[in-house]
Amino acid sequence: MTRKGFIFDLDGVIVDTAKYHFLAWKNLANSLGIDFTKEQNEQLKGVSRINSLEKILNWGNKTVSADEFQKLLVQKNEEYLEYITKMDESEILPDTEKILDFLIQNNQGIALGSASKNAVPILEKINLLSKFECIVDGNSVIKGKPNPEVFLKAADGLQVPPAECIVFEDSIAGIQAANAADMISIGIGEQNVLYEADYVFKDFTELSVEFLKSLMN
Numbered sequence: 001m002t003r004k005g006f007i008f009d010l011d012g013v014i015v016d017t018a019k020y021h022f023l024a025w026k027n028l029a030n031s032l033g034i035d036f037t038k039e040q041n042e043q044l045k046g047v048s049r050i051n052s053l054e055k056i057l058n059w060g061n062k063t064v065s066a067d068e069f070q071k072l073l074v075q076k077n078e079e080y081l082e083y084i085t086k087m088d089e090s091e092i093l094p095d096t097e098k099i100l101d102f103l104i105q106n107n108q109g110i111a112l113g114s115a116s117k118n119a120v121p122i123l124e125k126i127n128l129l130s131k132f133e134c135i136v137d138g139n140s141v142i143k144g145k146p147n148p149e150v151f152l153k154a155a156d157g158l159q160v161p162p163a164e165c166i167v168f169e170d171s172i173a174g175i176q177a178a179n180a181a182d183m184i185s186i187g188i189g190e191q192n193v194l195y196e197a198d199y200v201f202k203d204f205t206e207l208s209v210e211f212l213k214s215l216m217n
């Protein structure tokens, strides 16, 4: 068995934080007189905080000064932080730990590749930080997904060539980033949304140990 690099996205793969992002963005948008729907929230998956705010202002046909833009980013994040401080292990998505432990037992490289600047505090809250050998998050990249930077940095951190890395992602932008990095992309979610991925599973409970083993060869 070779040592491959397994790179996990955070939001939507390890934990379902999309609901908290939704609440915080919705309150912010509504305070600006902009409507914000669940469908629009879908389009913000994997998208950085700055790009998400740009999209929301765009949808509302609104422009703000650079100062106001910064204030809005802080306002959104403060509300989001209120939700995530209440998180614990019960919010880890099913079978995530089983998969991480199986990979660790088989000496595989494990990294996080997330767009979130809050990735480390979230991993601490859910007690999974120690399982990751390398963390690449929104604080360590310049270009957001679909740019491959986040995953290439993770491969570098694991010292595994990109072609020997496997990415688990729930967003279209993230799958595109993994493909652009020349990695195996595994979509976690709906086939009709994540059709650009090499493989798609509804969630980790559908992913067998045999499949994981086949990825290590």
Ligand code: B16
Pocket: 009, 010, 011, 012, 021, 044, 045, 046, 047, 048, 049, 052, 077, 113, 114, 115, 116, 117, 118, 119, 138, 171
């Ligand atoms: P933050 P991921 C992404 O995380 C989320 O999917 C996306 O909705 C969010 O806007 C982005 O992180 C930035 O998050 O405001 O915490 O820095 O899916 O790449 O783990």
Ligand code: MG
Pocket: 009, 010, 011, 012, 013, 045, 046, 169, 170, 171, 174
């Ligand atoms: Mg995600």
